[in-house]
Amino acid sequence: xxxxxxxxxxxxxxxxxxxxxxxxxxxxIPGNPAELLLSQGGVAPDPRAVTELKRELGLDRPLWTQxxxxxxxxxxxxxxxxxxxxxxxxxxxxxxxxxxxxxxFAAGLFAALVGVPAGTLAANRxxxxxxxxxxxxxxxxxxxxxxVTGTLLILLFAVNLQWMPAGGYVPFLQNPLQHLVLLAxxxxxxGAGLAAAVFRMTRSAVLDVARRDHVRxxxxxxxxxxxxxxxxxxxxxxxxxxxxxxxxxxALLGGTVLVEYVFNWPGLSSLLVEAVNAxxxxxxxxxxxxxxxxxxxxxxxxxxxxxxxDPRVRLQ
Amino acid sequence: xxxxxxxxxxAVCVIALTAVLAPVLLLASPVxxxxxxxxxxxxxxxxxGRDExGRDExxxxxxxxxxxxxxxxxxxxxxxxxxxxxxVLGGFFRGVVELLTVRTMDIVLCxxxxxxxxxxxxxxxxxxxxxIPVLALLFLPGFTRVAYAGVLATxxxxxxxxxxxxxxxxxxxxxxxxxxNIGGPLFVQFSLAVAAGVILESGLSFxxxxxxxxxxxxxxxxxxxxATMTQDPALLLWPCLALSGTxxxxxxxxxxxxxxxxxxxxxxxxxxxxxxxxxxxxxPPAGAVLALADLTVAIETPSGTxxxxxxVSLSVGAGETLALVGESGSGKTLTGxxxxxxxxxxxxxTTGAAWxxxxxxxxxxxAARRTLTGSRLAMIFQDPTSSLNPLHRVGAQIVEAIRxxxxxxxxxxxxxxxxxxxxxxxxxxxxxxxxxxxxxxxxMRQRVMIAIAIANEPxxxxxDEPTTALDVTIQAxxxxxxxxxxxxxGLAMIFITHSLPVVAxxxxxxxxxxxxxxxxxxxxxxxxxxxxxxxxxxxLASAPDEGGSPPRPIPGTIPQPHALPKGxxxxxxxxxVLAACEATHPPLLAIAAGHRSRCIRxxxx
Numbered sequence: 001x002x003x004x005x006x007x008x009x010x011x012x013x014x015x016x017x018x019x020x021x022x023x024x025x026x027x028x029i030p031g032n033p034a035e036l037l038l039s040q041g042g043v044a045p046d047p048r049a050v051t052e053l054k055r056e057l058g059l060d061r062p063l064w065t066q067x068x069x070x071x072x073x074x075x076x077x078x079x080x081x082x083x084x085x086x087x088x089x090x091x092x093x094x095x096x097x098x099x100x101x102x103x104x105f106a107a108g109l110f111a112a113l114v115g116v117p118a119g120t121l122a123a124n125r126x127x128x129x130x131x132x133x134x135x136x137x138x139x140x141x142x143x144x145x146x147x148v149t150g151t152l153l154i155l156l157f158a159v160n161l162q163w164m165p166a167g168g169y170v171p172f173l174q175n176p177l178q179h180l181v182l183l184a185x186x187x188x189x190x191g192a193g194l195a196a197a198v199f200r201m202t203r204s205a206v207l208d209v210a211r212r213d214h215v216r217x218x219x220x221x222x223x224x225x226x227x228x229x230x231x232x233x234x235x236x237x238x239x240x241x242x243x244x245x246x247x248x249x250x251a252l253l254g255g256t257v258l259v260e261y262v263f264n265w266p267g268l269s270s271l272l273v274e275a276v277n278a279x280x281x282x283x284x285x286x287x288x289x290x291x292x293x294x295x296x297x298x299x300x301x302x303x304x305x306x307x308x309x310d311p312r313v314r315l316q
Numbered sequence: 317x318x319x320x321x322x323x324x325x326x327a328v329c330v331i332a333l334t335a336v337l338a339p340v341l342l343l344a345s346p347v348x349x350x351x352x353x354x355x356x357x358x359x360x361x362x363x364x365g366r367d368e369x370g371r372d373e374x375x376x377x378x379x380x381x382x383x384x385x386x387x388x389x390x391x392x393x394x395x396x397x398x399x400x401x402x403x404v405l406g407g408f409f410r411g412v413v414e415l416l417t418v419r420t421m422d423i424v425l426c427x428x429x430x431x432x433x434x435x436x437x438x439x440x441x442x443x444x445x446x447x448i449p450v451l452a453l454l455f456l457p458g459f460t461r462v463a464y465a466g467v468l469a470t471x472x473x474x475x476x477x478x479x480x481x482x483x484x485x486x487x488x489x490x491x492x493x494x495x496x497n498i499g500g501p502l503f504v505q506f507s508l509a510v511a512a513g514v515i516l517e518s519g520l521s522f523x524x525x526x527x528x529x530x531x532x533x534x535x536x537x538x539x540x541x542x543a544t545m546t547q548d549p550a551l552l553l554w555p556c557l558a559l560s561g562t563x564x565x566x567x568x569x570x571x572x573x574x575x576x577x578x579x580x581x582x583x584x585x586x587x588x589x590x591x592x593x594x595x596x597x598x599x600p601p602a603g604a605v606l607a608l609a610d611l612t613v614a615i616e617t618p619s620g621t622x623x624x625x626x627x628v629s630l631s632v633g634a635g636e637t638l639a640l641v642g643e644s645g646s647g648k649t650l651t652g653x654x655x656x657x658x659x660x661x662x663x664x665x666t667t668g669a670a671w672x673x674x675x676x677x678x679x680x681x682x683a684a685r686r687t688l689t690g691s692r693l694a695m696i697f698q699d700p701t702s703s704l705n706p707l708h709r710v711g712a713q714i715v716e717a718i719r720x721x722x723x724x725x726x727x728x729x730x731x732x733x734x735x736x737x738x739x740x741x742x743x744x745x746x747x748x749x750x751x752x753x754x755x756x757x758x759x760m761r762q763r764v765m766i767a768i769a770i771a772n773e774p775x776x777x778x779x780d781e782p783t784t785a786l787d788v789t790i791q792a793x794x795x796x797x798x799x800x801x802x803x804x805x806g807l808a809m810i811f812i813t814h815s816l817p818v819v820a821x822x823x824x825x826x827x828x829x830x831x832x833x834x835x836x837x838x839x840x841x842x843x844x845x846x847x848x849x850x851x852x853x854x855x856l857a858s859a860p861d862e863g864g865s866p867p868r869p870i871p872g873t874i875p876q877p878h879a880l881p882k883g884x885x886x887x888x889x890x891x892x893v894l895a896a897c898e899a900t901h902p903p904l905l906a907i908a909a910g911h912r913s914r915c916i917r918x919x920x921x
Contacts, residue, residue, distance in 0.1 A: 018426050025439055139571065143564035145515045147522050148556045151538060155545055155552060211660075213702035219658040220697075221717040221768065222690030225682075231716070232705055239707075254431030258519050272431075273523060276438045284438050288431060295428055311752040312706055 003307070011300045018292040023070055026281050027063065057083075079286030084278050089286035093268060097290070099169065100260070100267035103190065104252045106183055110191035111198045112245070118195075119202025120234060126207060134199060141196035150189040150262035157185065167263035186263040190256065194248060201244050205237035212236075239310055246302035253291045253298070321572025327565035335381040344372035346379040347530045355548050367537070367551055368544050376532040377558050383533045384562070387444055387526075388513030391451030392506050398452070399459025400502070406460070407467025418464050421457035429454050433516060437525045447526055451516055455509040462505050466498030504570050511566040518559050534559045604631040604671070605808035606655070606693070606776050611668035611678075613650050613659065615877075622877040625650050626832045628668075629904075632776070632825075635806040639823035639840070641813055641855070645874050647832040648812045649698075652778040655810075656695050657685045673775060691721040691772035698781040700761035704753040710764050711749030717771045736767040741797060759790035763797070770801060776808045783818070795822055816859040820844060825910075828852050831875055831885040834904060838911035848913040850890045884914070892917060 054060045058069065073080065079089040122131040141149075158166035164181060172179040209215060210233050218232040257269040268287060275283035307313040334341075344362065350370030358365045364373035406418035424432070433450050440446040471477075520526030521535030529536060534555040541552040601607050613625035625647040632638040640648045653659050655670060657677075670678050672692060677685060697703040704713060714733040715726065724732070730749070737745035740763040753761055762782060769777055779798065783791035799822060802809055811823055819826050820840060827837040828851065836849040847853040854870040872889040881887050883898040890897065896916060904914045 014423075014426050017423055021423070022435070025435060028439070139567060140560075140564065143511075143567050144556075144560040145519060145563070147519055147535075148538065148560060151542060151545075151552065152556060155549055159546055159549075213697060213699060214705040216653070216658055216660075217695075217697055217703040217765070217768075218705065218716075220656050220690060220695045222686045222688070222720050223716065224686065224720075227716075227720075231708070235707055236705065251428045251430070254428040254434070257430055257434070258522065261523060272434060273525075276434055276525065279438075281438075284435065288427075288435050291431055292427055296426060310707060312754050 003313075004304075007300060007303055011296050014296045015293050018296070019071065019074055019289055020067075022285050022288050022292070023067060026285050027059075027066070074289070079289065080282040082275075082283045083280045084283070089283050092271065092283070093286060093290050096266065096268040096271045099265065100253070100256055100269055102183070103186055103256055103259070103265060103267060104249060106187035107190035107194055107252070108245075108249050110187060111194035114191075114195040115198025116202050116238075116241070119199040120206050120229070120237075122199070123203045123206035123210065124229070131203075135203075138196035138199045141192045142200075144193075145258075146189055146193060147258040147262050149192060150186065150259055153185050153189060154262070167265065169264065169266050182263075182265075186256075186259045186265050189259050189262075190252065194252075197248055198241065198245055201241045202237065205240050206233055209233050209237045235309075239306065242305055242309065243302055246298060246305070250295045250298045253295050254288075321569055324565050324568035324572055327561075328569055331381060331562050331565060332385060334378055335385045338378050338382045341378065343375035343378060346371060346375040346532045348372075355544060355551070364554055365548070365550065368540055373551065373554060376537060377534075377554055379532040380534045380537060380555065381558065381562070383444065383527050383531055384514050384517050384559075385510075387447045387451065387517040388510045390448040391513050392455060392509035394448060394452035395455035395509060396459050396502070396506055399456050400463040402456070403460040403463025403465075404467055407464045407471065418460055421460050424453060424457050430516070430519070433520060434525065437520065442520075442525050443528050444531070447517055447520065451513050454516070455512070458505055458509065459502070462498060462501045466501070500573070504573055507566050507570045507573075511563050511570070514559065514563055514566070601631055603633055605634050605636075605673060606810075607631040607671045608651075608655065609669045611651065611654060611670065612666045613647070613654050613663055614666045615660075615663045617662070617878070619878060623666075624663075624832050624877045625654065627904075628829075628832075628834055630810070630827055630834070630837075632808045632810055634775070634808055635802065636825065637802065637809045637811055637823040639811045639813060639819040639826040640829060641816065641819055641826060642829035643814060643874050645831075645877075646829040648829050649780050651829075652695060652780050652810065652812055655778055656693065657682075657689050658695075687721065690717055690774075692774055693776040693778065694769035694772070694774040696762075696765050696769045696777060696779040696782045699785045700758060700765045701753070701785065703765060704761055706753055708752075709749070710751050710753060710756065714749075714764070714768055714771060717768045721772045732771070733767070736771055737764070739770070739801075740764070740767045741793075742767075758786050759793065762786060762790075762794055766794075766797065766801070770805075773805065774807060776810070778810045778812070780812045781814070782811075784813075784815075791818075798822070816844075816856065828855065831880060832877065833885060833914065834912075835886065835914040836912065837904075838908075842908075842911060848907055848911065848918040849886075849915045850892050850917075851886050854889070854891075884916075 051060070058066060061069075077090060079093065081088055082092065118134050122128075122134050125131055154166045157164045164185060167185070168182055170178045170182060214236075215228060215232050218228045223232075254269055254272065256265075256267060257273055259265065260267045260270040261273060268291070272284065272287045272291075274280075275287060348371060350366070353366055353370045354368055356362065356366040356370065362372050362374065364377065367373055367376060402417035402421070406414040406416075427435070432454060436450045436453070437446060440450075517526055518533065518535030518538070521533040522539045523535075524539070526535055527533035537555040538552060538559070541548070541555065545552045608628060608630045611625060611628045612623055614621050614623050624645075628647070628651055630638060630640075630651075640651065642648050650659070650663065654663075654665050659665070665678055668678060669676055672688060677688060680688075704710070708716075711730065711733055714736060715729040718724070718729045718732055719726075722729070733749060734745050737748055742748050742760060742763050748756065748760070748764075753764075756764065762785075766782075777798075782798070783794050786794060795818065798809070798811075801807070811819075813819060823840050825838065826840045826843050827834050828843070828849065829835070830851050836843060836847065836852045838848075843852060844856065847856055851870075854868075857868045858870050860867050870889060875881060875885060875888065881898065883896075883900055884890070884893075884902050887893050887897050894917070902914050902916045904912050905918070906912050907918050
């Protein structure tokens with residue numbers, strides 16, 4: 001339990017550091033946000049308007065005061081209002097977030113369901129036909145960037161074959177079937193690369209564990225090959241795979257930007273791109289913060305899962 | 317060791333060279349707009365046609381490579397230089413410096429990478445000048461860690477320690493050893509960073525947040541070609557192909573180098589290797605629990621097939637202990653694994669027969685073989701720490717062994733496991749049942765391994781150096797336990813060891829192995845008192861003696877299995893070698909009742 005408390009404490013510290021960095025990053029912009037916001041189109045802004053906006057945004061106050069106010073808001077779940085349309089950033093984030101999470105979940109599910117069995121099979125027949133073919137395919141999937149895969153999928157299935165729409169989003173409750181059809185291509189696009197990564201990790205972990213003494217000892221008990229594989233090889237091989245897979249899923253928070261853009265999927269990442277293009281600094285700050293908090297929370301969750309899988313961790 | 321990945325290396329070189337030489341390749345201008353000929357098809361002047369603004373596609377592709385690689389190389393180089401600096405400083409000075417250089421990297425890792433890039437681009441605005449520092453920031457933790465780990469590893473090297481003890485500051489020797497040590501991992505890290513840089517640059521440019529038009533970039537080209545993909549899909553395919561091909565080449569180079577560094581190499585899986593039919597008339601000696609005849613084990617290695625166990629014949633009766641002794645690499649353990657049917661994938665039995673209680677087992681199909689393994693014959697391994705699965709409770713690992721061979725429920729198996737733990741002398745068996753292996757001491761773990769081995773009341777136990785990994789006091793306890801178990805149940809035991817005092821204590825007969833063969837076999841008292849093979853004599857002389865004569869080590873080393881001498885394997889180290897010894901391989905001959913030797917001079921006085 002001490003371990004858990006310590007781990008949670010570290011996570012809270014990390015969130016605080018991230019929030020501070022994001023806060024500073026926005027304020028350290030050369031020429032400050034108010035000026036940049038008003039100087040669209042390359043025309044120098046009216047100094048009075050800049051002063052006015054600065055006062056309105058509270059940017060004229062001392063940095064320390066701003067920092068306290070900002071942290072206080074954060075503690076109350078307030079991410080401020082969008083500079084563009086004045087709506088609370090928090091509500092917009094909560095509206096878009098589930099769509100991105102759904103995309104990540106679907107891609108992760110696909111990757112785990114394909115990558116783990118394929119990696120195990122390849123390791124069991126190392127150097128065999130399947131191993132070589134799957135390894136080659138995984139190398140390809142890892143080399144092709146997601147926006148290329150996505151664009152090519154659209155070119156093939158939406159433009160040439162016209163089997164599917166090129167992209168878009170329909171809420172699940174409005175039309176479940178259409179929702180899933182629209183989810184398939186972006187999820188597959190992300191899932192392909194992810195599955196390749198899971199395949200490689202699983203393969204090398206299984207190969208590594210299969211060489212260990214305890215697997216030989218398990219075989220010497222006269223257990224069936226399947227049972228040796230499941231209980232003594234796969235169970236142990238999953239430890240590193242879970243960790244790296246979790247990190248990869250975490251990188252997808254915000255990493256779905258390109259796929260959401262390609263498939264017109266209105267998730268949190270596309271909101272971020274919109275905010276970046278509109279120079280909506282409060283919104284950028286809010287989104288980055290939320291994603292970072294989720295990222296830290298996910299890492300904590302991975303550690304917990306790891307501890308559940310590996311009894312040796314619980315003692316430390 | 318695999319071949320150097322020439323193909324990938326050449327592809328990377330060609331791509332990099334094309335990008336470098338772009339200005340002198342006499343290409344059409346990549347930025348000159350010609351709206352009148354927009355989407356113009358291929359022609360002699362424009363081999364890949366023109367884009368949506370009438371610009372030459374081939375030229376834009378090549379100049380695009382230049383933008384991509386400039387950003388990727390620039391960022392990787394910057395991250396590499398700073399990262400190595402941070403890592404070396406952190407590993408060198410530790411303390412506060414370590415905190416500032418290595419631990420701060422964890423903050424970078426708190427942000428999902430693309431998100432961090434977007435955040436910085438928001439602050440600094442798009443463009444090549446922004447991309448390089450942004451990507452460098454993303455790659456920094458990777459380089460820092462590789463360098464840091466390299467420095468720590470170098471610090472721990474014996475000679476660096478030695479220099480430090482002498483009072484010399486190890487700066488110079490470290491600088492001279494660190495870079496060669498981490499050169500390989502750093503190069504792989506660098507290549508991975510370049511590949512990631514190409515992907516990130518094109519992705520950000522695709523979103524309009526990377527390279528600023530009109531500078532050509534693959535990401536920008538793909539983004540623009542999406543609008544016209546119904547009219548001219550080729551415009552979309554070219555940059556996609558260039559981008560994926562570049563990343564693929566760099567990745568293939570990294571993978572190739574990584575596999576070359578992997579000491580394990582690829583073992584080709586072989587299903588074949590069925591033993592030939594048993595020769596008619598060959599029958600087991602009566603009364604033996606186990607009889608082994610002419611066992612030969614082959615292993616496939618990258619440099620050819622080797623035979624680490626050759627024509628080993630043994631037999632052991634009920635209640636008897638046969639000690640199998642020899643140096644490391646003499647084939648003792650492989651012989652045991654072959655008996656159990658748990659050889660590594662690369663190894664297989666090529667000839668021989670083994671009769672367990674009169675039944676030949678080497679030719680059984682795998683399923684039938686498994687019903688014997690762990691029940692009629694069992695094995696105790698050298699290192700109990702690595703031989704227990706760290707993730708499962710001790711009780712579950714015993715129960716698993718019981719239920720593999722007995723049709724009983726989980727509860728009944730638990731009760732049986734409890735009594736087994738009691739039998740092997742574990743106090744508080746109820747609590748130990750729920751313990752994980754790491755919660756037990758080494759001696760206790762070996763007791764658990766013994767409990768697993770005797771779980772199904774075997775007739776034969778192969779004990780592979782069961783006390784080597786234990787403290788001296790624990791060793792004696794484990795030996796006592798094994799002797800007691802053997803006395804009470806009358807099981808046969810093959811005791812593999814390199815310790816002659818242990819042999820004298822526990823075994824009735826001894827078989828001495830050298831370079832994969834048995835060189836002498838007989839009753840322990842007889843062999844020890846009057847060895848009839850020079851290797852046995854040398855082995856006895858090399859053991860510490862209570863009488864006070866100092867141990868004499870055997871000169872030379874055991875020959876490698878792929879470079880065995882033509883004649884007797886011991887000739888290079890033998891003090892009594894003759895010309896005849898080097899000419900022909902001597903057979904194992906009986907020199908007295910129950911005493912065999914492979915030395916041609918065995919019967920000389």
